Amino acid sequence: MWDNWLNKLADLRDPLRPPGAVEEDEFLQKCIRCRKCEEVCPFESIKSAHGEWGLKMGSPIIHPRDTPCYLCEDFPCIESCPTEALEPIKSKNDVKMGIAVIDKTLCFAYNDILCRACFERCPIHREAITMKDELYPVVDENKCVGCGICEYVCPTEQPAITIISSHKVGG
């Protein structure tokens, strides 16, 4: 449909949504852009999309390189959502915002520079990111929640570990 087409005009990267977000198509219809999740976020991780996002403008977006999601115990963002665009979540392990992907050409560890930044800071500790041979970080796609803390802490200039959002238009 042409709402997708209009959205794609501005698609730079699939947006990372707050925890509990329903599928992207449904999310864009349910989210009324009220900014409540933004306002209650204690880390100011949630920001609103602007014009460059086309018709997604006003919807909540997380830019992990600026401020990732710290996966609050009680998820105030979900609590604040009036339309169930963000659905309740039992524990942080059930969040599925996206999946971290490592670019081995950029990653220090894979280029023989000792680095464990993402492994150390991953909130799904020792599960979502493990160290192969105690040297190389490996992401478990099933365990990773996509909070973006790894992308935030990655010391390379262009982050070697980035989150691929699970919020793609049309699925």
Add this chain to the structure above:
Amino acid sequence: MQVGTVLFIIAVPLLNKIGYHGVNGTFYSLSIGELNIVDPALALQTILLTKSIYLPLILAIVLPILLAMFLGKVFCSWMCPYNFLAEFTEKFRKLIKPVEKQKNTNPSPQYYWIIFGIILVLLMITGIPVITLISMPGLITSQIADGILYNVVGIEILLIALLLILEVFVAPRFWCKYACPVGATLSLVKTKYALKIKYSAKSCAECKEIKENPCNQVCPLQLNPKSVKIYPYCNNCFECITTCNDVGCRALKITFQPLKTNKP
């Protein structure tokens, strides 16, 4: 009242920025403590788009709907920040283009419902949350929130500016009068017992000696209050009643009684 609203919509994001979340949200949706309020137009949009009903959302529109059922579109005249801005641009318009005599007439109600219908059909066909994107109270409050929280405003601000410019140079007050889906939803739920303006020809002094129809001149939406046909356009701002009383006449009154439509 409206100045209070302006202070309120600036205070809410400020309080949230410093960590107080007791009051939060925008005029899309507002939370005061445990009380959740959602704009009924947006609830209608969500229901039409998702074709499902979510109970907390229905509960959140009870309060604004009750208000509109019995007081009419008072949100528009008492609280809406766009109305506040438009009143300023209207003053500006009169400054650059003085109108000596305003002859207001009441447009037929069909136009109002046709425009609202078009918006709803567009919404259903495209699947785009049209009401969110054009809701002026929501856009204005959320842009203020974005500005205060992150020191940025979006291109939405251009839409607000465009409408205000159109109101000054092309069609005065057209947005509130004809196009706003938020007001239309409130009009939709208004009952016949709602607060309304009643004109009685018997007590009207015709005001010929003072100025021709001051009540007519003063209407911000350019309606003619000396007729029962001011609804669904009228948003109960009561400017005309104030003016009527000021000239010492009591031809315009507020009432909750249903009006007889066969009266002229």
